Structures are given as structure tokens and as C-alpha cells.
Amino acid sequence: MxxxxxxxxxxxxxxxxxxxxxxxxxxxxxxxxxxxxxxxxxxxxxxxxxxxxxxxxxxxxxxxxxxxxxxxxxxxxxxxxxxxxxxxxxxxxxxxxxxxxxxxxxxxxxxxxxxxxxxxxxxxxxxxxxxxxxxxxxxxxxxxxxxxxxxxxxxxxxxxxxxxxxxxxxxxxxxxVANYFKPRNEHELLPVLAPFQLKPKQYLLAVATLEPRKNVERLLYAYEKLDETIKKHCPLVLVGTKGWLNHSLEQTIHMLSRKNQIKYLGYVSENELAFLYAGAAAFAFPSLYEGFGFPVLEAMASGTPVLTSNRSSLPEVAGEAAKLINPEDIDAISSGLEQVLTDNTFREKAISAGLEQARQFTxxxxxxxxxxxxxxxxxxxxxxxx
Structure with missing residues (x-):
């Protein structure tokens, strides 16, 4: 052939x-x-x-x-x-x-x-x-x-x-999912996270192009509703290139950045991204619509609990291993974020199930x-x- x-x-x-x-x-x-x-x-x-x-x-x-x-x-x-x-x-x-x-x-x-x-x-x-x-x-x-x-x-x-x-x-x-998305120990994580002023398991990660379909603005407002102690311990780290129609989103990011609640890293290398996934306390991906949803599996393969949408293909990809939420409900996103960040029983199950789910996709x-x-x-x- x-x-x-x-x-x-x-x-x-x-x-x-x-x-x-x-x-x-x-x-x-x-x-x-x-x-x-x-x-x-x-x-x-x-x-x-x-x-x-x-x-x-x-x-x-x-x-x-x-x-x-x-x-x-x-x-x-x-x-x-x-x-x-x-x-x-x-x-x-x-x-x-x-x-x-x-x-x-x-x-x-x-x-x-x-x-x-x-x-x-x-x-x-x-x-x-x-x-x-x-x-x-x-x-x-x-x-x-x-x-x-x-x-x-x-x-x-x-x-x-x-x-x-x-x-x-x-x-x-x-x-x-590529095989370089995998769990990593603190010794491996520290030198890669240090330049970003991040510590292992002390930040919430979101990876998305800054465009309307990725629903980043609702994620930002949902994060803002979290208890101050959670936000102080786990700032939101946003990774992704700038898309289109993102002026309002950029203003929101700027506002929250001034409150020291969010770090916008922009584009990072593939190697840095793999370590950012593995070092995150949790990963949030409340997209309105995805054909597949690479980031969900990348986070799972890295041993990180995942929150994602109950829409389009995302339940198919995430299986039973993620916290599924209505991506148009800011309160539901916020409640879900609290669970993936603070509920240790849920986190342990999500990490184990996520690793198994990711292994199904090679x-x-x-x-x-x-x-x-x-x-x-x-x-x-x-x-x-x-």
C-alpha cells in the first residue's frame, strides 16, 4: 500500500x-x-x-x-x-x-x-x-x-x-497522548517550575488558546469566586497563545493579574508544558466545544486531576476519570474547581483513574x-x- x-x-x-x-x-x-x-x-x-x-x-x-x-x-x-x-x-x-x-x-x-x-x-x-x-x-x-x-x-x-x-x-x-506527558517527582519539577515562580502542586493549570470557544473568561470568573485561602495557595496559571477576539479576555486577565490571582505564561515549549501539567495541583478545561480535547488526556497522563466540560467529545475522552461540569454555569465551574483542588478522596481517585484512562489512547x-x-x-x- x-x-x-x-x-x-x-x-x-x-x-x-x-x-x-x-x-x-x-x-x-x-x-x-x-x-x-x-x-x-x-x-x-x-x-x-x-x-x-x-x-x-x-x-x-x-x-x-x-x-x-x-x-x-x-x-x-x-x-x-x-x-x-x-x-x-x-x-x-x-x-x-x-x-x-x-x-x-x-x-x-x-x-x-x-x-x-x-x-x-x-x-x-x-x-x-x-x-x-x-x-x-x-x-x-x-x-x-x-x-x-x-x-x-x-x-x-x-x-x-x-x-x-x-x-x-x-x-x-x-x-x-504523547509519552512525555507523565508524572514527575519534585526533584524533576523544581528546576523547570522555578523560572515561572511556581511550586509543585501549588497552582491550578489551564491550557487553551485565548479564543471564545475555549471558555477561558468563564473559568476566570469561576476561579475568582473561590475562597481566598484556595486562591492564595493555588494561583491560576494560564498557558496558551493569543487567539482572536480576545480583547475582553485580555482585560480580565490583566485585572486578575494585578490581584496576584493569575499568572499568564503565554506560549511555552512542549518540554515546559509537560512539566507544568505534572506539577499542577489540578487542571481545568471547561471548553464549550471540542472535537477531541488533547489537554484532558495530557493532564491525566501527567497524574493531575481534571475538571472539564460535559459537552461535545469531552465526556467520551475523559470517561469516568474527570469532574464534568456545565461549561456555561460559572457557579458549577467554581464548585468543581473547589472539589478538584481540595477534596483529597476525589483527587486520589481522579489521579488513578486518569492515568488508566490516558493509557487507552496511544x-x-x-x-x-x-x-x-x-x-x-x-x-x-x-x-x-x-
Whole structure:
């Protein structure tokens, strides 16, 4: 079996889709089921995946200009499709996998991964041009794909219901958690936490891009309602890059920072993030909507009690190992935070159950299930002429 695997979503810093693409690509390299695998980047073939996660310069002028952004997206997508079509023009016997919503190569057996439908159910949580782009392009990709992958059963059911996809044409294949997210002792934690002025098990951690869907503002207000003794012992540490539409959120963060109740660290390295998870007293992730929810498993694998939402795919990923709350109820979030921070009986059970839950999600398992989808795809349709 020969594969063209699209890696144009891999860039630094690695976020959810980039992480999925990178980790799956590495695992696919090691499988004997593939006789050949070629990685297709934005500008052509990629030999070394690690080159894609080196720091890159970005066109900040275009990113910040609301007039140029929509035009830039259209031009960029057309360019990437042209590049893909040119480089793959002779590879008619290769299966094509698009792991980031949109296909760039047509006219052959293909698999596309759909990560969520937040542009459908939470359009207000995205820039308008992103919503328009996905409404325009995703139906075309769904119609042209031989088979689809959803990253959770929840998303699989949403795609079936909204787009009318036949159940046999879409499979749920879970993401996974990297093995460097693991419990660590105090001796290991101290030198990494010290530069952040943090002590092991004396802070509440939240990891999220600063954008509306991540529900960070409600988390901040819920944290503010906690007893002063809890907040003094466990400041809220917020990790994540700035998203869009976050002016109000930035003001709230600034207000609480002045009260010494919150530390906003912004972007941290993967190594630092792993230690921040392991050193936290608890982890909070009250997102309004997730296709999967990497941070939940990363915290569990690190031996940290988790609070998360009872919405979308998060109960599926968290299982019985997390405190589930209504993410729109600030009082419920606050009460849940108090429990994961102070109820020692709950904490012990959550740590043990979380470690076991995280062990169910490995990248080797993800790759194995993805290979099964490839085999199913090739058994239902032979390559057609481009």
C-alpha cells in the first residue's frame, strides 16, 4: 500500500491538528503495512518532518489586516492545491490522506480527517472568513473523499447528521497522548517550575488558546469566586497563545493579574508544558466545544486531576476519570474547581483513574486504526484516472 500523506498543517507551535498530523505521520513511518509513504507539504515533498516544526517567519501584516486576510486565504488555498496537484500528478497508485479537513488532491482513493464542526455549531467562535471558507470547501471535500475519519464518535455522529454522510463511509479514530506527558517527582519539577515562580502542586493549570470557544473568561470568573485561602495557595496559571477576539479576555486577565490571582505564561515549549501539567495541583478545561480535547488526556497522563466540560467529545475522552461540569454555569465551574483542588478522596481517585484512562489512547493505536481505514478505503474503490 502506497500513501501520500498531507503535512501542510504541521507548523510551530504545534496545536491540536498539527500535533495529530505530526504524531500520526511519525507512526505511519514505522508500519509495515505501507510500502511507500510520501509527505506533501505546502510547497512540495517533505523528507524531514522535524524541519516543519522549526520556527518560521509569518506575514504579520497580512495576519493583522482584516481586508487582506480573506483574499490571502483564498490565494493560499489555490496555491496549495496547485502545488499538490503538480507534485502528485504521476502518483496514481497512491492513496491520499488529508488530515486537516480539506483535500488538495482529487481523482483517486482518498481519506479526509474531520476534527470538529465548530464552524457549524459555534460560528460565533471563529473569524467570519474561516466560517465561510469551511462552509464553501468542506462539502466539496466530503463529496470527493472515499472515506472520512472523525476524531471522536461524537464528531462522527455530527458529520452523519449534518452532512448526510452514510455511516459506513466515516470511521471514528481517536487521537492520543504523547509519552512525555507523565508524572514527575519534585526533584524533576523544581528546576523547570522555578523560572515561572511556581511550586509543585501549588497552582491550578489551564491550557487553551485565548479564543471564545475555549471558555477561558468563564473559568476566570469561576476561579475568582473561590475562597481566598484556595486562591492564595493555588494561583491560576494560564498557558496558551493569543487567539482572536480576545480583547475582553485580555482585560480580565490583566485585572486578575494585578490581584496576584493569575499568572499568564503565554506560549511555552512542549518540554515546559509537560512539566507544568505534572506539577499542577489540578487542571481545568471547561471548553464549550471540542472535537477531541488533547489537554484532558495530557493532564491525566501527567497524574493531575481534571475538571472539564460535559459537552461535545469531552465526556467520551475523559470517561469516568474527570469532574464534568456545565461549561456555561460559572457557579458549577467554581464548585468543581473547589472539589478538584481540595477534596483529597476525589483527587486520589481522579489521579488513578486518569492515568488508566490516558493509557487507552496511544499514537501506535491511532496509526493501527488509521491503517484499517486505508485498507477499507482501497477495498471499496480502486484508483480512478486523475
Amino acid at each position: 502506497k500513501l501520500v500523506f498531507d503535512v501542510d498543517s504541521i507548523s510551530t507551535p504545534l496545536t491540536g491538528i498539527g500535533r495529530y498530523t505530526y504524531e500520526l505521520a511519525k507512526q505511519l513511518q514505522m508500519t509495515s503495512a505501507l510500502t511507500e509513504i510520501r509527505y506533501l507539504g505546502q510547497r512540495g515533498w517533505v523528507d524531514d518532518l522535524n524541519q516543519l516544526i522549526k520556527p518560521q517567519t509569518t506575514a504579520h501584516f497580512v495576519q493583522k489586516n482584516p481586508i487582506l486576510r480573506p483574499l490571502a486565504r483564498i490565494v493560499q488555498q489555490q496555491f496549495k492545491k496547485s502545488v499538490a496537484a503538480y507534485h502528485a500528478r504521476h502518483l496514481h497508485d497512491h492513496l491520499y490522506h488529508a488530515p486537516n479537513f480539506i483535500m488538495r488532491i482529487f481523482g483517486r482513493p482518498s481519506v479526509t480527517t474531520i476534527h470538529d464542526l465548530s464552524h457549524v455549531y459555534f460560528p460565533e467562535c471563529h473569524p467570519k472568513e474561516r466560517v465561510r471558507f469551511l462552509h464553501r470547501e468542506l462539502p466539496k471535500t466530503i463529496a470527493q473523499s472515499t472515506h472520512l475519519i472523525a476524531v471522536s464518535e461524537h464528531i462522527r455522529q455530527e458529520v452523519i447528521a449534518y452532512y448526510g454522510v452514510k455511516p459506513q463511509h466515516i470511521s471514528a479514530v481517536h487521537h492520543a 499514537w501506535a493505536k491511532c496509526a493501527l486504526n488509521t491503517i484499517q481505514v486505508y485498507k477499507k478505503t482501497l477495498s471499496t474503490q480502486k484508483p480512478s484516472s486523475p
